[in-house]
Amino acid sequence: MTTTPRYALSQDLFDRAASVIPGGIYGSKSPGFSVPGRFPYYFTEGSGCRIKDADGHEYIDYLCGFGSMILGFGNPIVDDPAIEQLRKGDLLNQPGPAMVELAERLTALIDGMDWAVFAKNGTDATTLAVSLSRVHTGKPYVLMAQGAYHGSANWCSSNAYPVLRDKDEVRLFPYGDVAALQALFDELRGQVAAVILTPYHHATWAPQQMPPAGWHEAVRRLCDEESAFFIMDDIRANFRLNLHGSHRAMGAKPDFVCMGKSLANGYPIGALMGTEELKKTASNFFITGTFWTSTVPYVASLACLNEMERLDVVSHVQAMGARLKQGLIKAGMEAGYNISCTGPDAIPFMTFDDDADMWHNQEFSAQMATRGVYLHPHHNWFLSYAHKESDIDETLEKAAESFQEVKKAFQGEF
Amino acid sequence: MLALSFLDVYHPGAMVNQKTLTAETVARVRSGVVAALSVAVAESDKASFEKIPKGRYSVVLAGPKGLQRYLNFHHGRVQERENKGLGSVILRFPSFQDMATKLGGGSGTLIPIPLSPSFLKAAQAFQTLSSRGGELCARREFSTEEEQRQTLDMLMTAALRGVAETAMIDSWTAAKSASMSHGIVQVQTQNGSVQGWLKRDGKVFSSGRGAAPAPANARLCFSDESVGLGVFTGTLPALKALGRGHVSIRGRVPMIQALFPLLDRFGQIMAWNKES
Numbered sequence: 001m002t003t004t005p006r007y008a009l010s011q012d013l014f015d016r017a018a019s020v021i022p023g024g025i026y027g028s029k030s031p032g033f034s035v036p037g038r039f040p041y042y043f044t045e046g047s048g049c050r051i052k053d054a055d056g057h058e059y060i061d062y063l064c065g066f067g068s069m070i071l072g073f074g075n076p077i078v079d080d081p082a083i084e085q086l087r088k089g090d091l092l093n094q095p096g097p098a099m100v101e102l103a104e105r106l107t108a109l110i111d112g113m114d115w116a117v118f119a120k121n122g123t124d125a126t127t128l129a130v131s132l133s134r135v136h137t138g139k140p141y142v143l144m145a146q147g148a149y150h151g152s153a154n155w156c157s158s159n160a161y162p163v164l165r166d167k168d169e170v171r172l173f174p175y176g177d178v179a180a181l182q183a184l185f186d187e188l189r190g191q192v193a194a195v196i197l198t199p200y201h202h203a204t205w206a207p208q209q210m211p212p213a214g215w216h217e218a219v220r221r222l223c224d225e226e227s228a229f230f231i232m233d234d235i236r237a238n239f240r241l242n243l244h245g246s247h248r249a250m251g252a253k254p255d256f257v258c259m260g261k262s263l264a265n266g267y268p269i270g271a272l273m274g275t276e277e278l279k280k281t282a283s284n285f286f287i288t289g290t291f292w293t294s295t296v297p298y299v300a301s302l303a304c305l306n307e308m309e310r311l312d313v314v315s316h317v318q319a320m321g322a323r324l325k326q327g328l329i330k331a332g333m334e335a336g337y338n339i340s341c342t343g344p345d346a347i348p349f350m351t352f353d354d355d356a357d358m359w360h361n362q363e364f365s366a367q368m369a370t371r372g373v374y375l376h377p378h379h380n381w382f383l384s385y386a387h388k389e390s391d392i393d394e395t396l397e398k399a400a401e402s403f404q405e406v407k408k409a410f411q412g413e414f
Numbered sequence: 415m416l417a418l419s420f421l422d423v424y425h426p427g428a429m430v431n432q433k434t435l436t437a438e439t440v441a442r443v444r445s446g447v448v449a450a451l452s453v454a455v456a457e458s459d460k461a462s463f464e465k466i467p468k469g470r471y472s473v474v475l476a477g478p479k480g481l482q483r484y485l486n487f488h489h490g491r492v493q494e495r496e497n498k499g500l501g502s503v504i505l506r507f508p509s510f511q512d513m514a515t516k517l518g519g520g521s522g523t524l525i526p527i528p529l530s531p532s533f534l535k536a537a538q539a540f541q542t543l544s545s546r547g548g549e550l551c552a553r554r555e556f557s558t559e560e561e562q563r564q565t566l567d568m569l570m571t572a573a574l575r576g577v578a579e580t581a582m583i584d585s586w587t588a589a590k591s592a593s594m595s596h597g598i599v600q601v602q603t604q605n606g607s608v609q610g611w612l613k614r615d616g617k618v619f620s621s622g623r624g625a626a627p628a629p630a631n632a633r634l635c636f637s638d639e640s641v642g643l644g645v646f647t648g649t650l651p652a653l654k655a656l657g658r659g660h661v662s663i664r665g666r667v668p669m670i671q672a673l674f675p676l677l678d679r680f681g682q683i684m685a686w687n688k689e690s
Contacts, residue, residue: 004659014657024653032671037659160589162434205668357597357631357666378667 006370009055010041027152028066028204028379035377038366046073048386051374059374060391062324064382067236067347070262070304070313072386077307078265082300090296098298105305106259106273110245113257113273117282119292122235123151125258125272126196128287130155132274133194133229133256136281141192143184145175147203150196150233175201175209178218185226194256195219196231199246200343205358205378207351208343216252229255229278235270238262239308240317240346240382265304269297308385314346317383320392321345324383327396335403349380363409367402368395434586435686438479441513443579443683445475448517449483449494450575451547452540454568454623456492462546466490467535471502477513487539500529502536518687519548547572554647562639563607567623569646570601570610574621576680577673578612581619587679591619594672597631604637612673632665634673648681 014031018024025031031041040053049072051061064070071078085098103116119125130142142155150156154166171188173180185192197219201209223230232254234246239262241249247257255278260270268291274282307313325341325348332339337360338353352360358377365377373395375381455462468489475483484501486493504527507513516522526537551569556562581591594614602609611626612619636642637660644650645661652674655661663670 011658015654018651018653018657024657031657032663032667035664036656037662041657158593160593162586162588205666359665362664 004038004370006057007038007040007053007055010053011037013054014041033378035362035366035369039369040374048072048074049384049388049391057372059369059372060387060395061374062381062383062387062395063374063376063379064384065261065266066379067238067240067261067382068264068266069386070239070317070382070384071265071307071311072384073266075265075307075386078267078300078303081303082267082296085296085299091291091294095293096295096298098295098302099293102298102301105302106271109243109305110257110259110273111248112253112275113245114276115279115282116271116273117287118298119270119272119287119289120268121151121270122233122258122260123153123270124289124292125235125260125270126150126156126231126233127153128272128285129229129231129233129256129258129274130194130196132272132278132281132285133231135285136278137193137227137229139191139193139228140169141188142170143173143181143192143195144170145197145201145203146172147206148175148196148198148201148233149204149236150198151235156196175203176212176215178215178222181219181222185222185228189226192226192228194229194231195223196233197252197254198233199237199241199250199252202236202343202347202349202380204380207340208347208349208380210343211250216247216250220253223255231256231258233258235260236380237344237347240314241344243309243314263304264297264301267297267300267304268294269301311385313385316385317346317387318344320387320389321348321383323389323392324348324395325350327392328399331396331400331403334400335407337403337406343380346383347380348383350375360406360410363406364399364402367405368398371398371402373398435683437510437514438481439580439584440683440686441477441507441510441517442481442583443576443680444514444517445477445481445483446579447572447576447684448544448547449475449485450571450621451551451568452485452543453492453494454571455543455547455550456490457623458564458567459546459550462542463490465542466492466539469532469535471530471532471536471539472499473536473540474501474504475513476504476506477510478508481510481513485540487536492539492543502530503528503533503540505537505540514686518684520687559639562643566603566608566639566642566646567610570608570642571621571623573646573677573680574601574610574612576683577676578619578621580676580680580683581614582617584679584683587676590672590675594669595631595666597666597669598626598628599669599673600626600630600633602633602635603639603642604635607639608642614669630665632663632667632669634670635662635664636660637662 014024042054043051044054045052049061050058052058106116154164155170171184173184200211219230232247234257237246238259245257247254255275257273263269322345328350339350341348341350343349361377365375368375471487473485484495486495506525506527508523512522516524550565553565596614598611598613600611609625610623612621641660645652
């Protein structure tokens with residue numbers, strides 16, 4: 001069994017954590033989600049596209065705070081005004097002016113959206129969208145794609161026990177399958193409040209799947225026929241496909257757009273946006289959270305939006321992602337592997353063909369981690385504005401070495 | 415007659431959610447575990463094998479609602495089979511409560527029903543194997559590496575069978591079980607000295623000792639026998655061992671992640687004691 005003293009301090013911390021925190025580290029950040037024993041569990045700092053783990057090792061990072069750090073860690077354009085606001089006060093009983101400014105900015109920026117409410121995490125936004133859909137339509141059912149991730153709330157997460165009824169009125173369909181979605185609408189005639197989708201399918205533990213031709217149009221048509229809402233969960237892809245919303249990049253016309261992650265370059269804020277039709281329902285719905293009006297994230301978000309627009313971040317992350325994808329495919333081929341890099345260029349994920357169970361991914365990612373590159377074995381990756389060509393090229397050099405190590409590890413097995 | 419009080423070694427002190435467990439669930443899981451252990455003891459414990467009376471006979475553990483575990487003995491070779499008849503002796507438990515508590519080492523009514531002249535041999539063989547299974551699982555002092563290996567083998571056999579049964583019948587964890595993808599999880603020590611597997615095929619979960627019957631989709635691996643023993647007896651926190659890399663999970667990891675709540679549930683089932 002391969003374990004390594006390289007991560008001794010991470011492991012010590014986890015050992016302590018396991019005594020006092022259920023699971024030690026929970027959810028998608030738990031060691032079991034990476035390659036336990038061969039991955040760092042704790043990080044201490046980040047700068048640009050590089051992060052440092054608790055043992056002091058530096059990594060070129062391709063997880064970007066699960067997508068949030070679109071401009072890179074420690075970006076002064078975002079951090080300086082945020083820190084200034086922090087010194088003046090963050091949670092100030094009532095919202096600050098930045099909340100209004102951000103709502104105005106977003107309604108002007110995001111295609112088809114007329115209002116915005118703010119929360120902390122993506123789960124807040126998706127759950128609110130589902131609730132508002134049900135209240136507005138008076139119908140209970142929500143349809144979502146199998147394997148899709150819309151947050152950690154019980155209605156959409158893997159939490160499933162007989163006493164939790166949150167999933168009772170949530171039904172699943174295979175992503176991209178119009179006939180299956182139509183069949184669900186037929187079966188639940190008059191009962192469907194909403195369909196919730198991501199701009200493309202980024203299920204964990206699997207290659208990413210772009211929408212088939214006509215998919216979003218078909219969803220829109222079915223929703224219209226059944227007077228159901230179309231919720232676009234743009235949280236993960238947020239601002240990496242199009243600054244005006246991923247739905248513009250995908251030609252989709254949703255009624256709600258859920259945002260978070262890269263909205264404020266790592267500051268905790270999520271947003272739900274909607275069309276004029278839904279505004280009254282939203283205003284009559286009790287929406288709050290003690291920290292949802294904290295001012296710092298709003299200030300950070302405004303700075304982040306301005307900077308993303310000024311720098312044309314979308315073009316940059318797509319170009320860097322394309323360079324990474326092409327280089328990985330080439331390096332893989334040179335090592336004798338057929339690999340697939342799926343998803344948009346800015347949000348790629350690599351899998352080894354003929355290895356649906358991801359044994360190779362795990363070894364490859366562990367090897368890359370040893371070499372100072374953080375590539376998640378099971379979750380899609382992210383590019384940021386801080387990734388430059390030199391970072392990609394350094395990554396590819398290490399990938400070439402890692403592919404050779406993967407070959408050695410699986411000699412005779414596959 | 416039965417000496418399976420070892421079954422509470424899993425997660426000792428685990429809080430049992432009585433409201434979500436029924437005697438039927440406990441009886442079904444425990445009887446499956448007893449059957450699997452009996453077979454494993456016959457296969458791996460020479461002394462027990464030699465004590466088994468020669469000849470052909472069978473034992474049926476029978477509970478309400480058609481619950482039966484059928485063990486077939488053929489000159490010392492023991493197989494668990496789908497029910498193929500009445501057997502040489504039926505060990506009938508009038509209620510799930512009786513079955514659950516008796517198979518957990520507590521009190522409960524058990525009515526032996528002899529059906530052929532070989533019934534005494536059958537009862538003796540079952541007594542030998544089930545008692546030995548209990549002893550091997552409860553053993554914590556080891557004179558040799560082989561003893562340690564053997565105990566881990568028994569515990570792993572019991573746990574995997576218990577998880578398979580739990581996955582098929584426990585309504586509390588049904589959604590968790592349903593979420594596990596089809597395929598095989600191999601569970602083993604790093605050097606392969608002890609191996610077992612759990613397979614899901616449709617609604618059927620099965621388990622076995624040794625190498626998996628087909629290439630595994632996921633592998634749960636203990637760095638050595640002591641780690642495996644620690645995890646199965648609850649003396650080594652599995653989470654910490656995972657963090658240290660002494661327990662590794664590879665391949666289709668969600669299958670193993672789906673296994674964990676079932677293992678915990680199995681621990682609850684083993685610790686269940688309606689009398690307390």
